[in-house]
Amino acid sequence: MNNPHPAGLKDLVARQIPRRYRAEWLFEKAGLGALVVGLGFLAFFFYTLVMNGYTAFWQSRIALDVPLTAAVIDPDGTRDVDLIGQANYQGLLRDALRTRFPEVTARGELRSLFALLSPGASFELRDRVLTDPSVIGSAVEFWAVADDDVDMLIKGHSSRDVPESDRRLSDQQLAWIDALQADGAVEKRFNRAFFTSGDSRDPELAGIWSATVGSFFMLLVTLVLSFPLGVATAIYLEEFAARSRWTDLIEVNINNLAAVPSIVFGLLGLALFINLFGMPRSAPLVGGLVLSLMTLPVIIIASRAALTAVPPSIREAALGVGASKMQMVLHHVLPLAMPGMLTGAIIGMARALGESAPLLMIGMVAFIVDTPQSPVDPATALPVQVYLWADSPERAFVERTSAAILVLLVFLLLMNAVAVILRKRFEQRF
Amino acid sequence: MEVAKTKAPIIPGSGQQEEIKAASNEPSLRSVEINLTYKTVGDFAVDQAIMAARDVNVFYGDNHAIQHVNLDIARNEVIALIGPSGCGKSTFLRCLNRMNDTIESARVTGEITLDGEDIYQRQMDVVMLRARVGIVFQKPNPFPKSIYDNVAYGPRIHGLARDRAALDDIVHTSLRRAGLWDEVKDRLEMPGTGLSGGQQQRLCIARTIAVSPEVILMDEPCSALDPIATARIEDLIDELKQNYAIAIVTHSMQQAARVSQRTAYFHLGKLIEIGTTDVIFTNPSHKLTEDYITGRFG
Ligand SMILES: Nc1ncnc2c1ncn2[C@@H]1O[C@H](COP(=O)(O)OP(=O)(O)O)[C@@H](O)[C@H]1O
Ligand SMILES: [Mg+2]
Numbered sequence: 001m002n003n004p005h006p007a008g009l010k011d012l013v014a015r016q017i018p019r020r021y022r023a024e025w026l027f028e029k030a031g032l033g034a035l036v037v038g039l040g041f042l043a044f045f046f047y048t049l050v051m052n053g054y055t056a057f058w059q060s061r062i063a064l065d066v067p068l069t070a071a072v073i074d075p076d077g078t079r080d081v082d083l084i085g086q087a088n089y090q091g092l093l094r095d096a097l098r099t100r101f102p103e104v105t106a107r108g109e110l111r112s113l114f115a116l117l118s119p120g121a122s123f124e125l126r127d128r129v130l131t132d133p134s135v136i137g138s139a140v141e142f143w144a145v146a147d148d149d150v151d152m153l154i155k156g157h158s159s160r161d162v163p164e165s166d167r168r169l170s171d172q173q174l175a176w177i178d179a180l181q182a183d184g185a186v187e188k189r190f191n192r193a194f195f196t197s198g199d200s201r202d203p204e205l206a207g208i209w210s211a212t213v214g215s216f217f218m219l220l221v222t223l224v225l226s227f228p229l230g231v232a233t234a235i236y237l238e239e240f241a242a243r244s245r246w247t248d249l250i251e252v253n254i255n256n257l258a259a260v261p262s263i264v265f266g267l268l269g270l271a272l273f274i275n276l277f278g279m280p281r282s283a284p285l286v287g288g289l290v291l292s293l294m295t296l297p298v299i300i301i302a303s304r305a306a307l308t309a310v311p312p313s314i315r316e317a318a319l320g321v322g323a324s325k326m327q328m329v330l331h332h333v334l335p336l337a338m339p340g341m342l343t344g345a346i347i348g349m350a351r352a353l354g355e356s357a358p359l360l361m362i363g364m365v366a367f368i369v370d371t372p373q374s375p376v377d378p379a380t381a382l383p384v385q386v387y388l389w390a391d392s393p394e395r396a397f398v399e400r401t402s403a404a405i406l407v408l409l410v411f412l413l414l415m416n417a418v419a420v421i422l423r424k425r426f427e428q429r430f
Numbered sequence: 431m432e433v434a435k436t437k438a439p440i441i442p443g444s445g446q447q448e449e450i451k452a453a454s455n456e457p458s459l460r461s462v463e464i465n466l467t468y469k470t471v472g473d474f475a476v477d478q479a480i481m482a483a484r485d486v487n488v489f490y491g492d493n494h495a496i497q498h499v500n501l502d503i504a505r506n507e508v509i510a511l512i513g514p515s516g517c518g519k520s521t522f523l524r525c526l527n528r529m530n531d532t533i534e535s536a537r538v539t540g541e542i543t544l545d546g547e548d549i550y551q552r553q554m555d556v557v558m559l560r561a562r563v564g565i566v567f568q569k570p571n572p573f574p575k576s577i578y579d580n581v582a583y584g585p586r587i588h589g590l591a592r593d594r595a596a597l598d599d600i601v602h603t604s605l606r607r608a609g610l611w612d613e614v615k616d617r618l619e620m621p622g623t624g625l626s627g628g629q630q631q632r633l634c635i636a637r638t639i640a641v642s643p644e645v646i647l648m649d650e651p652c653s654a655l656d657p658i659a660t661a662r663i664e665d666l667i668d669e670l671k672q673n674y675a676i677a678i679v680t681h682s683m684q685q686a687a688r689v690s691q692r693t694a695y696f697h698l699g700k701l702i703e704i705g706t707t708d709v710i711f712t713n714p715s716h717k718l719t720e721d722y723i724t725g726r727f728g
Contacts, residue, residue, distance in 0.1 A: 242534055311571075313567065313569060313571035315532070316571065317567070317572070317637075318573070318583075319532060319560060320560060320565040320566075320567070321583060321587075321637060321640075321641055322557050322561035322587065322588060323587055324557050336574065
């Protein structure tokens with residue numbers, strides 16, 4: 001036996017071993033630590049959001065016995081929908097309150113009594129009568145939406161233990177609320193309006209529907225524009241263009257664009273689409289265009305990565321049997337790259353959905369109550385709605401802000417889940 | 431074809447470099463720098479050439495990977511290309527159906543003809559060329575599609591079948607000739623990527639012969655396969671030569687001896703020696719060939 005390391009090798013290696021294991025242990029623990037810190041922040045973020053926001057999905061309502069006097073609602077007995085719709089429902093609700101608290105007679109006191117109800121309550125009563133006109137003439141039990149100050153008190157967000165002058169509700173109003181609660185006439189019910197109505201100055205009436213529709217139109221425009229363009233660009237650069245100084249330059253620029261702050265795209269959109277092309281302000285169309293500019297580099301980069309991941313052997317196989325370059329791309333490369341491209345597109349879209357800064361630049365920060373019917377109607381978007389509410393002074397907007405963020409997060413989660421599912425569905429072994 | 435013949439410096443049956451040099455003094459469409467600095471041992475030309483390469487040079491950037499190679503491929507023969515790694519066997523093979531076009535840095539000069547037509551001239555459609563000169567790669571590369579679609583792909587894009595029945599016929603015949611039919615006839619809709627390595631390679635051969643090429647190029651088709659799968663492919667090559675001309679690159683000298691009629695030995699980009707397989711393996715003329723054959727390097 002001719003051992004070139006007589007005993008020495010073993011010693012040398014043995015001396016190294018503890019150090020290697022120590023390095024490995026350190027690396028592993030550092031990674032774990034980073035993960036724990038990250039998850040901790042995430043958990044804290046979700047915890048505060050949920051704790052702040054979940055109450056917004058319920059809304060306090062006050063039960064009233066409302067006499068639907070035919071003389072007020074439908075004096076001529078014609079059951080004419082237009083006439084019924086114009087009746088004085090607010091008066092009916094006030095009458096009901098006055099009946100409940102007969103001792104209140106002074107004007108000022110009456111005003112603060114009526115303030116317990118939301119201005120939106122009369123619209124709900126009207127809708128109830130319109131859907132079922134047969135109730136006219138009878139008295140119904142109606143759960144009227146409470147004012148946001150009442151809502152905050154019921155939910156425990158505002159305190160009774162501060163001097164009256166620092167409170168939104170007077171001692172008298174508190175007494176009335178206590179009386180109603182003692183009757184079991186105050187309840188928290190599911191807040192449908194939050195999901196079905198648009199923005200409002202009154203928090204108890206404000207909802208995310210119009211912002212959701214605005215975001216939807218915007219993402220539609222973004223998807224329709226940026227996905228085909230991005231994929232086509234990636235295919236051209238990756239499969240057709242000869243590598244040259246120009247393609248390198250283009251590549252560097254695309255990578256740079258992906259890192260440009262989004263507000264810059266907003267300014268570009270303002271200058272280009274609104275000032276130069278005269279497109280409407282506050283429109284999802286313009287928002288979609290701006291977000292397309294922003295998403296395009298992301299989709300191009302993801303699509304190029306997906307294309308490079310397709311093994312060259314597949315391309316050779318296709319060319320080898322006489323496929324043209326176009327056939328090679330369409331029949332073989334694109335189907336294999338599609339999952340990656342879709343994932344990239346959805347991640348880009350998710351980013352676009354969460355974007356607010358560029359939308360501020362193009363006027364999508366306006367106060368918009370109506371639900372947009374098309375991409376050129378004025379609209380706002382979910383993140384901008386969050387921004388607007390976060391900026392509002394009313395205490396009741398705090399929980400709505402968190403709730404809107406939660407809804408936004410659910411949408412983002414759904415989009416990412418779709419990305420994962422698509423990837424799993426279309427993933428092919430090669 | 432006539433045009434190509436008059437300007438093509440190809441003299442069937444002559445193996446003399448000097449004659450080639452004389453003939454190539456005529457102006458060529460592509461300005462090829464004719465500089466026959468290397469003389470191959472043996473007769474590179476044949477009577478019944480289906481493909482002929484004359485003074486072929488390939489450059490990858492500055493790397494002169496193939497240098498002044500002259501070689502004919504006869505009808506119904508199997509010609510083996512052997513030589514140490516990196517000597518340019520694959521590069522030369524890929525010139526024959528212009529697969530090198532896909533490599534940006536690659537530049538090919540010289541002349542290669544198929545049935546007398548210069549395949550590098552502008553009128554030659556590369557799609558048509560690759561249908562006529564099929565290729566089987568080193569690593570089996572079936573499409574991630576069904577077995578049927580793998581074989582049917584070529585006929586489909588070239589419009590070789592009028593209807594589904596005709597396409598079925600082509601697919602079944604090709605699978606039979608590739609010796610794969612019995613193993614896959616019940617699962618044509620299964621993905622081709624689910625087959626074993628040897629089956630995948632035979633599927634790739636079936637895919638290639640489905641477009642009825644005139645020449646089949648094979649680049650180390652068995653190097654990723656076990657001995658049993660290798661033996662099956664070798665039997666298959668033996669059968670296929672009834673109908674096709676086959677050029678096969680191989681690292682295995684036994685394989686070259688078993689399947690080929692002629693053998694070409696490449697070394698550092700040069701075609702050193704060409705001759706009948708018997709002679710090359712039993713009585714090589716060139717020192718380099720002898721060293722390689724006897725296993726002194728490679
Ligand atoms: N795609 C390529 N780009 C640049 N150089 C290449 C490429 N393919 C092969 N080469 C070079 O060409 C020479 C011949 O390679 P190749 O034909 O693959 O040899 P073989 O198949 O005989 O092993 C080698 O020097 C190799 O480095
Ligand atoms: Mg090779």
